[in-house]
Every structure is written in C-alpha cells, then in structure tokens.
Amino acid sequence: MRVYLEQKNSYVNAKASTGKDLLEQLGFCSEDVILTCNGKIILPEAKLKESDDVRVLSVISGG
Amino acid sequence: MRCHKCKNTAVAKSTEQKPLCERHFLSYFEGKVKKTISQFKLLKKNERIAVACSGGKDSVTVLVLLHQWGYKVTALLIDEGIKNYRDRTKEELERICKTNAIPLRVVSYKEKFGSSLDGILAKRKDIRACTVCGVFRRTLLHRSSKHFDVLVTGHNLDDEAQAALMNLFKGQTSLLERMGPRSSGEHGFTSRVKPLYFCTEKEVRTYSFLRRFPLSYVECPNASGALRMEFSHALNQLESLQPGSKLHFLRNFLKNTKKLHTITTAVRHCAICGDPSSGATCKSCQFQQQLVNA
Numbered sequence: 520m521r522v523y524l525e526q527k528n529s530y531v532n533a534k535a536s537t538g539k540d541l542l543e544q545l546g547f548c549s550e551d552v553i554l555t556c557n558g559k560i561i562l563p564e565a566k567l568k569e570s571d572d573v574r575v576l577s578v579i580s581g582g
Numbered sequence: 583m584r585c586h587k588c589k590n591t592a593v594a595k596s597t598e599q600k601p602l603c604e605r606h607f608l609s610y611f612e613g614k615v616k617k618t619i620s621q622f623k624l625l626k627k628n629e630r631i632a633v634a635c636s637g638g639k640d641s642v643t644v645l646v647l648l649h650q651w652g653y654k655v656t657a658l659l660i661d662e663g664i665k666n667y668r669d670r671t672k673e674e675l676e677r678i679c680k681t682n683a684i685p686l687r688v689v690s691y692k693e694k695f696g697s698s699l700d701g702i703l704a705k706r707k708d709i710r711a712c713t714v715c716g717v718f719r720r721t722l723l724h725r726s727s728k729h730f731d732v733l734v735t736g737h738n739l740d741d742e743a744q745a746a747l748m749n750l751f752k753g754q755t756s757l758l759e760r761m762g763p764r765s766s767g768e769h770g771f772t773s774r775v776k777p778l779y780f781c782t783e784k785e786v787r788t789y790s791f792l793r794r795f796p797l798s799y800v801e802c803p804n805a806s807g808a809l810r811m812e813f814s815h816a817l818n819q820l821e822s823l824q825p826g827s828k829l830h831f832l833r834n835f836l837k838n839t840k841k842l843h844t845i846t847t848a849v850r851h852c853a854i855c856g857d858p859s860s861g862a863t864c865k866s867c868q869f870q871q872q873l874v875n876a
Contacts, residue, residue, distance in 0.1 A: 525799070526801075548815065548818050548819055548822050549822050550782075550784060550818035550819075550821045550822045551815065551818050553784060553787055553788055553791070555791075559591075559593070560593040560594065560604075560788060560791060560792070561593065562583050562592055562593070562594070562595070562601065564583050565583070576787065576791070576799070577799065577801070578783050578784045578787045579783065579801065579811075579814060580638055580639060580787070580799040580800060580801050
C-alpha cells in the first residue's frame with residue numbers, strides 16, 4: 520500500500536496487516552504519530568487492506 | 583476495537599487505556615479541560631482573557647473551546663517573522679478568528695524590536711533561534727497582556743513533562759517551583775494559566791483533527807535541532823512502553839516540587855524598559871542592544 524508521511528510530505532510503499540505493523544516497519548513510535556485510514560483516525564490495532572488510503576500524521580507541530 | 587461506552591469503532595484511548603469512539607473522545611477531552619479549569623480555579627467567566635496563539639493546534643484548540651464555553655477571549659499572536667511558518671499559521675489563525683468572531687491582536691518583533699527573527703538570524707549565525715525567540719516572545723506576551731486579567735497558553739502535558747525533565751536535567755531548581763497549571767500574577771506579571779495541562783499532545787492533535795480545524799500543522803523550522811525534541815522522543819518511547827508514564831511523572835513532579843527548597847531570585851525592574859527583571863537590565867533589552875541595535 521501507498522502510505523503518506525505528513526512530516527516528510529512524501530509517500531512510501533509498505534506492506535502491513537495492521538497499523539501497529541506499519542508503524543514498526545516505518546520506524547515510528549506510536550506516541551509520536553496518529554494514523555488515519557480512508558480519512559478516519561484508527562488505533563494501531565486496526566486491520567489494514569492493500570487498497571486503504573493510509574496517512575501517518577505527526578503529533579508534534581508548532582514550536 | 584470498539585468504544586467501551588457505545589461499541590462504535592474506537593479512534594483513541596483514554597489515559598486509563600479505555601477505547602473511545604469519535605463522539606466519546608471529544609466529550610472525554612473537553613471534560614478533561616473543564617475539570618482542569620475548575621480544579622485549579624484557572625478562569626472566571628467575567629475576566630478579560632488573552633489567549634497566546636501561534637495558530638498551531640494547541641492554542642487554536644484552547645481558544646475555540648474557551649470561546650465556545652462563553653469566556654471573553656482575545657487571541658494574541660506574536661509574529662516573530664519566520665518565513666514560510668509564522669506567515670502561514672498567522673493566516674490560518676486570522677481565518678479561524680474571523681469565522682468564530684474572536685478578536686485578534688497581532689504584535690510583531692519587527693514593530694516592537696526593529697527586526698524580525700529571520701533578520702536577526704541572517705546577521706548573527708552564532709545565535710540559536712530558540713534562545714532569542716524565547717526571551718522576545720515572553721517580553722511581548724508580558725507587555726501585550728498587561729490590560730488583561732489572565733493570559734492563557736496552549737501548553738499541553740507533553741510540553742510540561744519535557745520542561746520539568748529539562749529543568750531537572752540542567753539543575754534549574756528556581757524554574758521548577760514556577761511550574762503548574764497556574765502561575766500567579768506577582769511582580770507585575772499577568773497570571774498565566776494552562777487549561778490543556780493534563781492533555782497529551784497526541785490527544786490535542788486527535789481533538790483538532792476530529793474538530794476539523796483548518797490548520798496545516800507545520801513545525802517551526804528552527805525547532806528541529808532543539809534539545810527539547812530529544813526529550814520529547816525519549817518521553818514518548820517511555821509512554822509507548824508504559825502508557826500513562828508522562829501523566830504519572832508530571833503529577834508526582836508537581837506534588838514533590840512543593841517540598842523543594844529553592845533559591846528565589848529577587849525581582850527588580852529593568853533600567854531600560856522597566857519590566858520585571860532578575861538583573862539590572864532584562865534579557866530582552868540586552869538582546870535588543872546586542873543583536874538588533876548593534
């Protein structure tokens with residue numbers, strides 16, 4: 520699946536069956552980000568499908 | 583995973599790790615902010631309230647919530663002059679204030695100190711942005727909030743846990759005693775309150791996403807090298823292994839800070855601007871002479 524990384528404003532390809540798998544593969548700490556799937560926030564435990572539009576949003580913004 | 587209250591799909595978990603759907607997360611979050619305001623007696627309905635706004639998720643969340651609950655708020659934005667960052671968040675804040683009919687006041691470094699932060703950094707490569715920015719922002723917030731009863735900031739649990747850890751790390755015990763959801767208005771300072779004190783940064787981001795606040799969630803370009811980010815990642819690693827760690831740390835920290843015997847520096851007044859200062863001249867006037875007027 521294609522995954523959008525908000526912090527880098529870029530896409531990566533990944534293969535993962537759950538949000539947790541995906542975060543581990545991409546090296547994200549679950550507390551640093553939130554995940555959305557098809558426009559809705561999901562918990563890391565949620566299952567993912569190849570066709571899903573997945574986004575990794577950064578929790579840290581501002582400064 | 584299902585919401586523990588209504589069995590709809592869960593979008594987040596509470597501090598107690600209970601799954602919550604969108605509707606119940608929104609009410610959980612708002613309930614937490616309301617509880618902080620009432621428990622620590624942060625605000626009264628008839629007070630004139632300035633909300634320090636950057637146009638980021640934290641300050642916008644607290645601004646919109648207080649306005650929604652009937653508090654008399656004015657948004658106060660300090661424009662440091664950081665290209666591709668503050669200009670964007672300022673525009674977003676202007677739009678939000680217009681939509682919600684919230685008064686907005688903008689005060690800029692350029693207007694008050696004679697130079698933008700970008701201008702200072704272009705001249706002086708040896709200066710760290712956050713060092714100057716922290717001092718100038720604090721000065722302008724102090725001066726611009728004088729005619730208000732209280733100054734609200736959007737500091738969240740992560741900000742506070744990071745600050746506590748950093749102050750401990752540096753042994754800055756005089757700063758530790760000033761921490762907490764409310765700081766008093768002594769020495770001519772307007773009292774400052776933090777209604778998001780017990781909300782994690784992740785909860786604030788989730789809340790602002792669910793409320794569909796029109797924000798771009800950009801990060802300050804000067805923040806990337808800051809030591810604070812390292813503390814943020816370390817605390818989040820700990821939180822992911824042991825959920826509730828940050829809250830636990832902050833609560834214990836607040837409880838124990840009261841027992842600390844700290845050395846309080848006497849507050850004088852700056853010989854140049856008259857603002858409260860620990861030295862003969864305040865840091866802000868020193869920076870203005872060294873970095874802007876030089």
